[in-house]
Amino acid sequence: MTGATRLAIVEKTPVSAPMPLLVKLSILFTLLLVACALSAQWIMPYEVAKTNLLHRFAPPLLFGGDWAHPFGTDNLGRDMLSLVLRAIQVSFLIAFVGTIGGAIIGTILGLIAAWSGGIVDDAIGILVDFQATMPFLVLVLALLAVLPGADMTLFIVIMCIYGWERYTRLARSVALSAKESTFVQALTVTGTPAWRIYLLHILPNAMGVLLVNMSLNFPATILAETSLNFLGIGIQPPDTSLGVLMGLGRNHIYNAPWLALIPGLIILFATLSVSLIGDWLRDKFDQA
Incomplete structure (x- = not known):
């Protein structure tokens, strides 16, 4: 191989771009929140339900407080650091299970629509259009009015139906494209069962x-999730979430702004971090 040939090969070889600093910081912050959610029960300095009316609205450190309550206390004297750790745990549990559940439901329906076609495909398409046009808040209110017992399990199940139609459209589109490929047609000709083709070849x-x-x-x-809990729909006291804490802080925004500021900043940076990671992953897959 000549030097010119080696140079041409090197020039054609794509160079992987380094990970941006913002993405690295986003990953670190997301991992920190996940660690807090997983270990909240062990690192909370106080019980979530422990109240102390003599220490109501104690300010956090940045507002002149002390290390006994680094994040201050709420209107009942509960430690805000303990409440925030529990809120992160609940909010991330609901968001994680809801995202996974919606992805599973939507992907299965998308593959079934592509596999079956005909009236089944049309019926699933109507469900997708209905979900896309129906305001999620209206749907949640209707489900909570019909289903008994508004507990965390029911709320997690409700969050699983949020955004499932996007996965259905993606899975159906990819499956229909893959059905026209040569290797899928070869597998079909050789008698490979359809379920095996979809699960082992199209889905990956x-x-x-x-x-x-x-x-x-x-x-x-x-x-x-935080919007619904902010409105008082979903997680009920004595349990808490980031949305519940923001709803509580709304009533004391002038005399105790940290009650809404702390969970609000966590929500802001958590969603921003995961969004930046998602955008970076999308760019990586587009370049692949």
Whole structure:
């Protein structure tokens, strides 16, 4: 091989761009929140339900407080650091399970629509259009009015239906494109069962697109969960979440702004971090 040939090969070889600093910081912050969610029960300095009316509205450190309550206390004297750790745990649990559940439901329906075609495809398409046009808040209110017992399990199930139609469209589109490819037609001719083709060959090809969509849908699920809890729909006291804490701080925004500021900043940076990671992953898959 001549030197010119080696130079041409090197010039054609794509050079992987380094990970941007913002993406690195986003990954570190997301991992920090995940670590807080997983270890909240062990690192909380106080019990979440422990009240002390003599220390109501104690300011956090940045507002002149002390290390006994680094994030201050709320209107009942509960430690805000403990409440924030529990809120991160609940909000991330709901967002994670809701995102995974919506991805599973949507992907299965998308593959079934592509596999079956005909009236089944049309019926699933009507469901997708209905979900896309129906305001999520109206749908949640209707489900909570019909289903008994508004607990966390029911709220997680409700969050699983948020955004499933996007996965259905993506999975159906990828599956229909893959059905026309040569290797799928060869597998069909050789008598390979359809379920095996979809699960072992078509689905893995769609995982990249679906994972990117999950990373972009996760912050939207967090915002949907916190918005509902901010309005008082969903997690009920004595439990808490980031949206519940913001709803509580709304009533004391002038005399105790940290009650809304701390959970609000966590929501802001959490959704921003995951969105930046999702955008970076999308760019990586587009370049691949």
